[in-house]
Amino acid sequence: MKSLIRSSIAVLVACALLFYASYTLNATSNAGGAGVITVYNWGEYIDPDLITQFEEETGIHVIYETFDSNEAMLTKIQQGGSAYDVAVPSEYMVEKMAEEGLLLPLDPSKIPNLAHIDPYFLNLPFDPGNRYSIPYFWGTLGIVYNPNLVPEGLTFDSWQDLWDPALKQKVFLYDGAREVVGMGLNSIGESLNVKDEALLRRATDHLKTLVPNIKGVIGDEITPLMVNNEAAVALTFSGQAADMMAENEDLEYSVPREGSNLWFDNFVIPKTSKNIEGAHAFINFMLDAEVGAQNADYVGYSTPNAAAMELMDEEVVTDERFYPTGEQRKNLEVYQNLGPEWMGKYSEYFMEFKMAL
Amino acid sequence: MSAKSRSRAPIVPYAVWMVLFVIAPIALVLYYSFLDLDRHFTLANYRNFFSSAYLTMTLTSFWYAAIITFFTLLISYPTAYLLTRTKHKNLWLILIIIPSWINLLLKTYAFIGILGLHGPINALLETLGFDPTQMLFTDFSFILVVVYIFIPFMILPIFGSLDKLDRSLVYAARDLGASGWDTFRRVIFPLTISGVKSGIQVTFIPALSLFMITRLIAGNKVITLGTAIEEQFLVADNWGMGSTIAVFLILVMVLIMMATGTSRKGGRA
Amino acid sequence: MTSKLSLGGKAYLALMFLILYAPIFYLMLYSFNSGDSMSGFESFTLSHYADVFADTRLIVILLDTVLVALLSGFIAxxxxxxxxxxxxxxxxxxxxxxLLSLNNVLIVSPDVVIGASFLILFTLIGAKLGFASVLLSHAAFSVPIVVLMVLPKLLEMKTSLIDAALDLGASRRDVLTRVVLPMIQPGIYAGFFMAITYSLDDFAVTFFVTGNGFSTLSVEIYSMARTGITLTVNAISTLVFLATLIVVAGYYWVTNRARAAEAEVRA
Structure with missing residues (x-):
């Protein structure tokens, strides 16, 4: 009995120590206050020198935290345990967060640099009048491919090229219902936001004919595979394609002409903010022409900042793969928030497609 | 033990616990399987489940589980048999079991490197003069990794029953002129069938419900009942459909438990 | 009874050991690779270990994983x-x-079903997903294991011992703490260690019931593996493997000591 009691005490003391250690470590990374702002952004999505520059110019200390999915960010902000002042959700998430009352309205008078943003990227359907959000970077969904590993002549300017019989067991898809079913809809010439069972049925049946060419349906693991010449063709986002192309110069990226997805990541101020002034100052700073140009050069994604684009390398901002022209953008669509019922249907059809693999 | 020495008090926390974490969750899964997205009563989930897509998926899931169980048994039985004949058999048994105590995710992760285009297996193939191939994202690699993970769980119960086997029966059979194969088929195997049954039980049910390996190793090309449940709950947010598949899996589990007899050894993966 | 193994038998066993351990040693080897992938060993480095210890988040996750294992094991x-x-x-x-059948249900249930049903349970009672939900779930699936480890010891116990104690005027409480518990102690320790290993090994249940930024090692490795190979994961694996060996060694030490003590009591 003594031994049992002794062991129990030992275990409980160990638990207490572990709890204390874990708690203090957590606490040191979650401070907040007057001269401090906490920025919550995607990983590898800012030039760190700019944070230092902002701190020097304004005297506001920046705590920088990262997330890897919109959903992960949402739960942290919903939980309310951490004082985030600026976050960077994608467009459908902005809509959702605004609906749930998780965002504070922006004060345009405190963000004069808003004028630098190309009007094309303002007043979009997911946030009319930019009440809650300002675009940070944008991009497309398309096909990244390795010309050395696919038959000559395939340029993927049409989704139909994915169906080429020579690509047997060579195509990787992104593991997302919206992305894959949307691609199926685009490939039969329909909108990727349809709410029509018959069209979804046709798109899924068409996708099923792609099955022999599919090697896998995966997530971010695709980056090292493309970089190391282990994969030939993949459905991916332009930003990720840019990352891959920076490491493997052979790779090419194409947005098929039938249409595809256009996405935006946006600055917002969550209601958890404890330093609203500081948050506005940070957003305004990031929208500065020189800062925006430097950041876009570093990150490699497409900037909506027209003033910044003028300062950037001509060759970069005229690269139509990453800065599609107004004409090309016509075929691109932003994902609308379809509501739970239709989202469920998209998932159901995606599942059916995966079961056919 | 006599009844007067007992008090009913100790069982109270346990009984409460079982109601809360066994009976309530199963009842909730059953309840949710009759709900649609708006939380209204419906039979649509069951209709959907018996549609062609889900039936095909269920059958393939069973097929993979059967193949996996078969190969695991094929490899584990001789291993268990040989283990009982080593000198320090308990030490060797522990050494066989240790890999099963390493986190499942870590082992899976190792195979991402091993099976990759630049991994050691391809390097070996290349030195033997074969062309390297991408072995990830194939049915073969999926079965390979899962069999690897289940081997120790299968060895454990078989070892247990072989160890209890009365050797004199084997000698008697041999003395009576039975061949080695006959002895195995008519004496050893029937006497160790309980261990084999437990082994099948701890392999087959988890093999039906694996979900993470289907994604990391098979690139979503293999969909098991487990993958379908996980997708419905965590990606599609359709708890009703997910619960329906779970109800089916629970029924299968009960059937297998009845077929193989409830066993004492638990194994999860 | 131990007869010599044939050469073929030895070779087969050796091959099995090689296959079972190769992936683990492969992981460990590459944790020292100065390159950035699990192919083509470049040169020896400890930098991936430095990365592990420099990453506060990872350390917090490691601490939390152990905390959940110990505490859930204790409760269970x-x-x-x-x-x-x-x-x-x-x-x-x-x-x-x-009661025994109910006990078995939780042991045989696939983790995916346990995870999904607990997720429904926690959501319905309005519990926040995170540390508490993970802790309760781990304790929940460990309880039946402890029962199975303790039960045989109880059944082995001689009734006469308890009767003797009662005849000598011991109260029920005394019987429990002075007779029953010491006798079943080895089963209790074995149950505790089994609970810890199940908790450390769990991925599926935790994956379902975690939230709000709380994470355990296996869930974290899953999200890291999904973004491709980083040798930091190999470094963690090596540390975890060594920790597992320590736990196993501790388990045998404790159970052997308990067995020795038991033998002494009986003698």
Whole structure:
């Protein structure tokens, strides 16, 4: 009995120590206050020198935290345990967060640099009048491919090229219902936001004919595979394609002409903010022409900042793969928030497609 | 033990616990399987489940589980048999079991490197003069990794029953002129069938419900009942459909438990 | 009874050991690779270990993983031991059988079903997903294991010992703490260690019931593996493997000591 009691005490003391250690470590990374702002952004999505520059110019200390999915960010902000002042959700998430009352309205008078943003990227359907959000970077969904590993002549300017019989067991898809079913809809010439069972049925049946060419349906693991010449063709986002192309110069990226997805990541101020002034100052700073140009050069994604684009390398901002022209953008669509019922249907059809693999 | 020495008090926390974490969750899964997205009563989930897509998926899931169980048994039985004949058999048994105590995710992760285009297996193939191939994202690699993970769980119960086997029966059979194969088929195997049954039980049910390996190793090309449940709950947010598949899996589990007899050894993966 | 193994038998066993350990050693080897992938060993480095210790988040996750294992193991051991004592005291056969069947259900249930059903449970009672939900879930699936480890020890126990104690005027409480518990102690320790290993190994259940930024090692490795190979994961694996060996060694030390103590009591 003594031994049992002794062991129990030992275990409980160990638990207490572990709890204390874990708690203090957590606490040191979650401070907040007057001269401090906490920025919550995607990983590898800012030039760190700019944070230092902002701190020097304004005297506001920046705590920088990262997330890897919109959903992960949402739960942290919903939980309310951490004082985030600026976050960077994608467009459908902005809509959702605004609906749930998780965002504070922006004060345009405190963000004069808003004028630098190309009007094309303002007043979009997911946030009319930019009440809650300002675009940070944008991009497309398309096909990244390795010309050395696919038959000559395939340029993927049409989704139909994915169906080429020579690509047997060579195509990787992104593991997302919206992305894959949307691609199926685009490939039969329909909108990727349809709410029509018959069209979804046709798109899924068409996708099923792609099955022999599919090697896998995966997530971010695709980056090292493309970089190391282990994969030939993949459905991916332009930003990720840019990352891959920076490491493997052979790779090419194409947005098929039938249409595809256009996405935006946006600055917002969550209601958890404890330093609203500081948050506005940070957003305004990031929208500065020189800062925006430097950041876009570093990150490699497409900037909506027209003033910044003028300062950037001509060759970069005229690269139509990453800065599609107004004409090309016509075929691109932003994902609308379809509501739970239709989202469920998209998932159901995606599942059916995966079961056919 | 006599009844007067007992008090009913100790069982109270346990009984409460079982109601809360066994009976309530199963009842909730059953309840949710009759709900649609708006939380209204419906039979649509069951209709959907018996549609062609889900039936095909269920059958393939069973097929993979059967193949996996078969190969695991094929490899584990001789291993268990040989283990009982080593000198320090308990030490060797522990050494066989240790890999099963390493986190499942870590082992899976190792195979991402091993099976990759630049991994050691391809390097070996290349030195033997074969062309390297991408072995990830194939049915073969999926079965390979899962069999690897289940081997120790299968060895454990078989070892247990072989160890209890009365050797004199084997000698008697041999003395009576039975061949080695006959002895195995008519004496050893029937006497160790309980261990084999437990082994099948701890392999087959988890093999039906694996979900993470289907994604990391098979690139979503293999969909098991487990993958379908996980997708419905965590990606599609359709708890009703997910619960329906779970109800089916629970029924299968009960059937297998009845077929193989409830066993004492638990194994999860 | 031990007859010599044939050469073929030895070769087969050796091959099995090689296959079972190769992936683990492969992981460990590449944790020292100065390159950035699990192919083509470049040169020796400890930098991936430095990365692990420099990453506060990872350290927090490691601490939390161990904390959940120890605490859930402790809770499960207390409830499970009491449960086992309770089960043997149930005299009605039907009830006893029902209790044991319920106990088995949780052991045989696929983790995906456990995870999904607990997720529904926690959501319905409005519990926040995170540390508490993970802790409760781990304790929940460990309780039946503890019961199974303790039960045989209870059944082995001689009734006469308890009767003797009662005849000598011991109270029920005394019987429990001075007779029953010391006798079943090895089973209790074994149950505790099994609970810890199940908790450390769990991925599926945690994956379902975690949230709000709380994470355990296996869930974290899953999200890291999904973004491709980083040798930091190899470094963690090596550390975890060594920790597992320590736990296993601790388990055998404790159970052997307990067995020795038991033998002494009997002598």
């Amino acid at each position: 051991t207390v409830i499970g031991t009491l449960g086992a004592i309770g089960i043997v005291s149930v005299r009605n056969r039907w009830w006893r059988h029902t």
